[in-house]
Amino acid sequence: MTAQRQEANQMGAKPHFRPGIMWIALVLLAGFGAPGVGWLAGSGPVALATTTERVVTNRYSGLAIEGYDPLAYFVDARPEVGLPDFEAVEWSAVWRFTNEGNRASFVAHPEVYAPQYGGYDPVDLARGITVAGSPMFWTVAGQRLYLFAREETRDAFAANPAPYAKEATLRWPSLEDQLAQ
Template sequence: MKKVIFLLTFVFWTVLTQGQSSEVYSTKKGAVNGYDVMAYFTESKPLIGTTQFSTIWKDATWYFVSKENLTAFITDPEKYAPQFGGYCAYGTSQGHKVPTDPEAWTIVDGKLYLNYNKDVKMKWNKNQKELIDQANAIWPKIKDALE
């Protein structure tokens, strides 16, 4: 009986601590692994943000390299936050919430998209329009699902 209680307790604790129902892909380093999402637009490259310039939005901490980037993000986070909460755009188009590599990114029609890695980004690049349409249709159904 003790083993059954231990097992149930373990399963319950695992469920509570493992799965996160987050609309934003975030790690211990912050949203988008601590990268400044504004830098993709302003510098055309990923840059790691600092704790000096940070904000909380959608239950995630976002870091920036400058006060200007932080202010621009706070003014219009929906404009600059990565699509699909920073989860892999290709993965979202396939119905999955998948982590991303901040180095595997694209801006399409003024929107930031991230991918799992550079190989997946190559697949993504081949058919972006269709995959964006697919991901846009699927995202509302999976955005609150456990990762």
């Protein structure tokens, strides 16, 4: 601190107005009201449309569900990271598997083993927004795999899946069309 500022502080001078700080604060606050940005209870700001893909994929690797084996949720009842030796391409995404049997089953019936709604959170879809699901928050209900963005949405869905699945299924076609644009 310079001698002048030390002296001013000791004499009770008011701090200087700093317009640069004000502009940064205004830009940050304005950003939270921008289209495509919203607030979810207790989670802070989130992007409402997290991707423009019909299937949630890693934008850098092209891997669906972050490289986790979709059949492991059914067979092992837990997420398992797939291996590069066992890959398949479906719906413009690369899917990985832990073994050849899982890969072959998926290739034969991807509509059965792939996450429903392209891996988007069905609770958020039921609310009319697309939020990518995480391979860590999942459930198998009605012999189908569902991924969720948050533990809370997974728990709500698991407690009573029928109304969420019904509403998500009704909204999914129009939301899916929007994702493709």
